[in-house]
Every structure is written in structure tokens, then in C-alpha cells.
Amino acid sequence: MLNDASVDPGHANPGYRAAVLGSPIAHSLSPVLHNSGYLAAGLADWSYSRIECTADDLPRIVGEAGPEFRGFSVTMPAKFAALEFADEVTERARAIGSANTLVRIDPDKPSAGWRADNTDCEGLLAALDELTRGEPIRSAVVVGAGGTARPALWALAQLGAVRIHVLNRSDRAAELADLTDSIDVTFSTFDTDIAAATVAADVVVSTVPSQAIEAYVNDLAHAPVLDVIYNPWPTPLAVRAASHGYNTVGGLVMLAGQSYSQFEQFTGVPAPREAMREALFAHVASQH
Known part of the structure; x- marks a missing residue:
């Protein structure tokens, strides 16, 4: 029953x-x-x-x-x-x-x-479109390599991204290989130069809880931010990116999409x- x-x-x-x-x-x-x-x-x-x-x-x-x-x-x-x-x-x-x-x-x-x-990938596409206002995405930083990162990678590939930097605490490259064959993807832990990666990116997509990246917010907030979190909103990452003049979009747009x-x-x-x-x-x- x-x-x-x-x-x-x-x-x-x-x-x-x-x-x-x-x-x-x-x-x-x-x-x-x-x-x-x-x-x-x-x-x-x-x-x-x-x-x-x-x-x-x-x-x-x-x-x-x-x-x-x-x-x-x-x-x-x-x-x-x-x-x-x-x-x-x-x-x-x-x-x-x-x-x-x-x-x-x-x-x-x-x-x-x-x-x-x-259809999570459609939610990501809708959120990314609102974030970039239709501007092309050639490079991106994806934070996390779990369940939500997979539709994020799919959506970014559909939008024409050719370079993606995946930040995660552990190496999940083998698990994501089927989604990244046609893209230049770099996998690294948070020990890398995060600020350099985000400055070079068109968008940052965070797929992890806010507390997981609390120590890295300053380095991540150098590009427009899609943060899949919607409660509470805005997240510390969105607040910091907005303070730098970048557009931000939260998880409610993805959820609706x-x-x-x-x-x-x-x-x-x-x-x-x-x-x-x-x-x-x-x-x-x-x-x-």
C-alpha cells in the first residue's frame, strides 16, 4: 500500500x-x-x-x-x-x-x-540561461562531483562549453568520464589555485552544501554563480559573487525548470x- x-x-x-x-x-x-x-x-x-x-x-x-x-x-x-x-x-x-x-x-x-x-538537466539549462542572459558559455567551474554535478556537466556540454574545471574533495574523474569525453575537463581538489580557475571561467556552478565550501567562498566568487541551494538563499557564495558585481541564480530556478x-x-x-x-x-x- x-x-x-x-x-x-x-x-x-x-x-x-x-x-x-x-x-x-x-x-x-x-x-x-x-x-x-x-x-x-x-x-x-x-x-x-x-x-x-x-x-x-x-x-x-x-x-x-x-x-x-x-x-x-x-x-x-x-x-x-x-x-x-x-x-x-x-x-x-x-x-x-x-x-x-x-x-x-x-x-x-x-x-x-x-x-x-x-529533467534535472533542463533545470540546469534554464538556470544557466537566466544566469548568463543568453551569453555563450565556453568555460566553467563545477564545484562537486556528485549527483547534481552530472546533469550540470551534461547541460554545460549542450551549451557549448569546451573547458570545465571540476573541484571536488576526491578524484571522481573515472565516474564522470562518459559525460566529459568531448570536453577539456580538469579534475582537482581544493588544494589547487581556485581563484585562477574561477577568474578564467564564464560561470561557476556549485552543486554542494554551503558549509562544504565555506573556506573557499572568496576564491570561488570571481564569476557569475549558479548555486543549486535555495534554502537558505542567498548563500554565502552568491552574496560574495554579487558583491563583486556578478549575476547569481539559485536553486529555485533550477527546481522550476x-x-x-x-x-x-x-x-x-x-x-x-x-x-x-x-x-x-x-x-x-x-x-x-
Whole structure:
């Protein structure tokens, strides 16, 4: 039985459903995005909720989902399990190595199984476009080499970056090789000359918690900054970069950007992007 953390009693048996899977999941803002999208698109028979789900839980939860469930957003720690569970995998999800989206291959035939996709890369593309205001990106510094770094590298490659410096506490070059074959990528620890790397970069993309780079903020803040953190915002890195006159963008832009394609894959309806983004930012503002 699905362990749904936030089902509205008024929607106990809606026509169609979607949900976000992860653990912990109570903090997820995905319901704000998707439910506001349903409202704006006039999809009164759709609802979206949160379901507590570990990697081990995912095959059971998705496998037992009734036909009313048309799709799932997937967050950590279940993104790798989602990729492994799927019957079909998109090219970009396979390249990135994880999935944040599961959608029925044929909604009219639930037995057809599930397709895995990764729309995090679309969120990165949207955030980078807002950060650079359409200016080309030829070089970048990526901080971190974990789960979010992978779609960041994919997005930067799609935007034409040819030189990327990856900063991480350990060498993850072998794990990321499939994403960096066509790019001149340098991997180094934080012992390198960070300031020189960021001064030479068009953008800095930080994919790690703020406390992990507290000692390096001064050296990192020499280029426009995309920091995937959105709570709290602004981060120390964003504050320092802004004080140097650089544009900064936070994780809320990425979060909104990754939701649009999910919405469209689940519903088959164009996402009301402006309404979804406005609802997200208004919700976050109301919490402070």
C-alpha cells in the first residue's frame, strides 16, 4: 500500500495522480509546482502528492501504483533505483546515470511499464540561461562531483562549453568520464589555485552544501554563480559573487525548470510555466 505523506482527503479518488518519491520528502516543493500547474491549466481531475520512498522501496511503490498514477518525480535517495527499475530509459537519463522522472510508457496500457528520464538537466539549462542572459558559455567551474554535478556537466556540454574545471574533495574523474569525453575537463581538489580557475571561467556552478565550501567562498566568487541551494538563499557564495558585481541564480530556478517537462510528460498538456514559477516563488516567500 502506498505510504502517501500528503494526500488531500478531498482528492482521495482523483481521476489522475502523480507524486514525488524520496526520503525525507515532507520538505519537497514539487507539489507546489505541479498542483499550481494543474490549476492554471484547468486540470481539475489531477492531483499531486508526496510519498516517502527509499531506494529499496521504489520498485514496490511504483510497481503497486494503480492506473490513476501517470507519473512520479523522483528525488534522492531513489534516483539511481528509478533508472534501474524502468523498462525504458531516455538517452539523457542513461548518460547522466540517474532518473528524476518515471512516466508510464502507455497510459492506456499500465502493463507496458515505465520510462525513466532526467529533467534535472533542463533545470540546469534554464538556470544557466537566466544566469548568463543568453551569453555563450565556453568555460566553467563545477564545484562537486556528485549527483547534481552530472546533469550540470551534461547541460554545460549542450551549451557549448569546451573547458570545465571540476573541484571536488576526491578524484571522481573515472565516474564522470562518459559525460566529459568531448570536453577539456580538469579534475582537482581544493588544494589547487581556485581563484585562477574561477577568474578564467564564464560561470561557476556549485552543486554542494554551503558549509562544504565555506573556506573557499572568496576564491570561488570571481564569476557569475549558479548555486543549486535555495534554502537558505542567498548563500554565502552568491552574496560574495554579487558583491563583486556578478549575476547569481539559485536553486529555485533550477527546481522550476526541471518540473515543466515532467508536467508535460505526465499530463500531455503544455506546462503553464509562468504560473508554476510564480507559485513556487510566492510559496517560498510566504515561509519567511
